[in-house]
Amino acid sequence: MESSKLIGIAREIISTLVIVGIIVGAGILITGTWPFMVAIESGSMEPHMHVGDVVILMSPDRVGITTYVEGVEKNYKAFGDYGDVIVYHPNGDRSKTPVIHRVIAYVEKGEHIPVKIGNKLYLSKYVADHSGYVTQGDHNNAPDQPIISSPVKKEWIVGVAKLRIPLIGYIRLIFS
Template structure:
């Protein structure tokens, strides 16, 4: 005697729509949970791999200002690397300045020198800044003569500049789109090397717009 499978077939038919797709209400909740868990796990895995490579958390940050335009734009996503991991030639504290990069032909984001992420004035509560390291100064140095005359505003000497002589060792910085050094505009004093979070290594155009709404961002 053969088993009656008609009822089972009817049940299967009922679970399948006229177009051949399985009805959503018949898909077990566990399937959705598994899919979500798989997606979250993949994101976490990618994040951990990027952290392992970069040494910085979070390794990806979104750009919220246009101070680095056109080389890095508002809404871009940028990969940050710990500055001492893979330093360029003649780096100082893991950073190649624009001054040094111009001599060695070291270019990042279309111009000489590293683009760094730093805490302005060493303040961890402020939004980090992403600007180019222009040159390195030592405590007490009169750096006016090393500066580009176009980037010091109306200053005619060191006495007319903020942060000159240099209050301590560190980097003079500037946004590629800005008209003056950060140390002239008051964005930050000379950037101590311990205030540097890392160097910008890779730009992903436009991907940062979503992150700007919810995640880590960088100011200019």
């Protein structure tokens, strides 16, 4: 192969990496988190989010977190229901697939964990082992706590969902 062809290929690779770097850097700068977008992998957030959707995240430090309980009081909705939707690492374990679910309430250590059934909240028999957020998929009949994770600590949160782009996440899901 000629050296001019090799130089051309190297130039294309370098320019592609620079463009990707600019996009990633701008995304982190704008959202304050990494990753700043995730693909929905399960139906637990139906009917408001679907498998294959991509969700853009923002750092909770920039946008705050509104629980379902607070959302009802303020009449604040995100993705079709009260309260924010977050992405978090179950029990802070970064080796596990992050979960994307709605924030139901904030509980203090020793408080009973609430369960959202329809539009009503009930107290479960489970008690929080530490303070944090209680989360639940919109399609689920039970909260994530204590089954998937203990109450979600702020440092476990990747981001707050702010924008849903339908279907384009299938591209990522095909390759994973």
